[in-house]
Amino acid sequence: MTEYALEVEHLRKTFGEHVAVDGVSFALRPGGSLAVVGESGSGKTTTARMLVGLERPDSGRIRVAGRDRSNAARGRATRLARAREIQMVFQDPYLSLDPRVTVAACVEEPLRLHFAMTPAERRARRDELLARVGLGEREADALPRRLSGGQRQRVAIARALATEPKVLILDEATAALDVSIQAQILDLLAEIRRDTGVGYLFVTHNLALVRHVADDILVLYQGRVVESGPTRDVLTAPEHPYTRLLLHSVPRPGWDPAGIAADRRALATALRKTPPAPAPDRASERRSVTP
Numbered sequence: 001m002t003e004y005a006l007e008v009e010h011l012r013k014t015f016g017e018h019v020a021v022d023g024v025s026f027a028l029r030p031g032g033s034l035a036v037v038g039e040s041g042s043g044k045t046t047t048a049r050m051l052v053g054l055e056r057p058d059s060g061r062i063r064v065a066g067r068d069r070s071n072a073a074r075g076r077a078t079r080l081a082r083a084r085e086i087q088m089v090f091q092d093p094y095l096s097l098d099p100r101v102t103v104a105a106c107v108e109e110p111l112r113l114h115f116a117m118t119p120a121e122r123r124a125r126r127d128e129l130l131a132r133v134g135l136g137e138r139e140a141d142a143l144p145r146r147l148s149g150g151q152r153q154r155v156a157i158a159r160a161l162a163t164e165p166k167v168l169i170l171d172e173a174t175a176a177l178d179v180s181i182q183a184q185i186l187d188l189l190a191e192i193r194r195d196t197g198v199g200y201l202f203v204t205h206n207l208a209l210v211r212h213v214a215d216d217i218l219v220l221y222q223g224r225v226v227e228s229g230p231t232r233d234v235l236t237a238p239e240h241p242y243t244r245l246l247l248h249s250v251p252r253p254g255w256d257p258a259g260i261a262a263d264r265r266a267l268a269t270a271l272r273k274t275p276p277a278p279a280p281d282r283a284s285e286r287r288s289v290t291p
């Protein structure tokens, strides 16, 4: 049987009456890259938060490297082991780094927590991780406020990689950066994936970015998967009307925001009237043969 880096089955999460995530299933092969796309409020972050244990699913199954983590972790050792395997990089590097902690100490913290290392080994590994993301001694001694947004996001990535995770979740991790810095970070992430074999889950509403970073794509609409498959297929020949609408929503010459907004309302009404069809999954055939 294939062992996925990450496997999710029928994940569901409600907040009061509101169903935020409604029966979401997908799989990520080791070293793969999957983009989870959908408009604001479609349940992307809630899904990501359940994967890293920041939110408890109402039901469904989560397996990381073949190990089930659907139930709450009991005990420190289990919590640590789980944290090692999936790490997350958040959108806002200004909020995700402790302003009182130097870059060096910030990267050393997970090393201290997860590995038995001598101080010298830890420093060496820290420098290796910082070099990996293009940061040197000068940045290592700095507090986050002295760094640019791009540099901070590099620190967040180095810190996340410290535990040698199987999966890195990037929740709009480059959305707050200007486009040239965004390109640099994406390039860096591609390089890291090639070198380490870490798998990525890109959470984004930016379809232009997906084309460059993800092998497969999962389209969420109101908490449900409406389409999934290889990125190229989904982007060039979308099957679901919502995916088509998302693609039309990308600004370009001749772009018509009012028309898109009207289509968006019509689609919401139409989909409310018809029960959801099972999501077409063009990756399923491939999944059964690739490791």
Ligand SMILES: Nc1ncnc2c1ncn2[C@@H]1O[C@H](COP(=O)(O)OP(=O)(O)OP(=O)(O)O)[C@@H](O)[C@H]1O
Binding pocket: 015, 018, 019, 020, 038, 039, 040, 041, 042, 043, 044, 045, 046, 047, 205
């Ligand atoms: N802690 C919470 N309590 C109540 N409702 C919540 C909570 N977290 C999320 N929601 C709701 O669940 C739905 C999904 O939210 P989520 O943050 O997952 O969307 P998203 O796809 O990440 O959106 P965005 O692109 O804006 O980040 C939204 O309607 C949101 O208001």
Ligand SMILES: [Mg+2]
Binding pocket: 044, 045, 046
């Ligand atoms: Mg979000």
